[in-house]
Amino acid sequence: MMNSILKVTNLVKRYNGGTLALKDINLEVKKGEFIAVIGPSGAGKSTLLRSINRLIEPTEGSIEFLDQRIEKANKSELRKIRSKMGMIFQHYNLIYRSSVLENVLHGRLGYMGSVAGVFNRYKEEDKQEAIMLLEKVGLEAEIYKRADELSGGQKQRVGVCRALAQNPELILADEPIASLDPKSSAVVMDAIYKNCKEQGIACLVNLHQVDVAKRYATRIVAVKAGTIVFDGQASELTEEMIEYLYEGKEQEMYESAN
Template identity: 65%
Template structure:
């Protein structure tokens, strides 16, 4: 499979002393569904946000399909981000806008800035947004305001917003952290199935080990800013889980 992303010696230091990430070396191939697990404060979100430069790494290289992310100009970074979908823990929707309008925001990176400013989306974009919402089970919510939705529905809108970018890579930052178990399954099914259907590589941060084992083709364990496990789900033993969540074992099965 084609290598889609490579992280070389990524380090992130906060306030000159606090280590967020330390010497991260990882590569990702097309079509992988990767879960990044570890206790709170381990560096999972920092890792994800360094990929699309929502956080600037202190040192190291991020290579996304042969493009250097860390030194990209504003124009280059805009193009790179148009190829990388992002799903946030707290949804990041515009409450007063409709579900359809929120999904269409995912097209802004592919549009002329003037058209984007005035929300002049093409009929094709609108049709594709509606198809995605129907595919993900939100037929009856298309024209509702985003603030009328449940948490699980909001997260599925976030998935559609990322999917309409037609990304090569999907980043999901704790997408089910604030959801109940049943809703979490709905959201993870939507994320996994659509990434598989569209051939999108996905990297998602998760607390819950069992969810990671159920969906991931590969699991990366992060502890204190370092990668301490990288392998298939069946290689993740109880001993490794105990080491990974040492002192915070309750988080692994929350």
């Protein structure tokens, strides 16, 4: 796969009960691309991202990442694959009783032996790297606070730093700004975008908001009813396509705060 780090071929996800969440998805991601996946709620965006790293088991199709077949990987192989694939969650997925620094360092667990991981024996260079990442996103004053003391936007920036601490080739960001106000959303998106660009990390980010997708993405993939209906540059995304995509759910295009 020339320059490609991820190739999804004929991906299908059918849930128990017969609900077809993804229908024959084909997607290729090149190194350093920043791709926004847009579409209304229930379109299949989260299922797509979670199938890629097998938080959800795909039903059919193949997922190839750095020349490894994810859907065929055993537990040990999957752990190694996920160490190069960072994940940012909508609801942060932090350990709230732990410090901000410790939460970021959890991004290094995939590279540690089981004993070192259990006892949180992080290398000094990992700690310094984590502190540097937190400083870059403006959290230098919060490093030793418990994660539950932070605002939503701060928690999400910790989640961004945790994903970056993995030194990944790909970041999957699943609705990272859906729970945030507009100001916090901009700070979080800037943190994801700038760090990915600086480090040459590819990113697949799920978004409702079309304007945010157009602002950041080098490429937009639109999903409706489990099918990709558009894949191209932001400038090629027409008003007609946006209207078709969000038909009946137009308000979701502009939602940036709960």
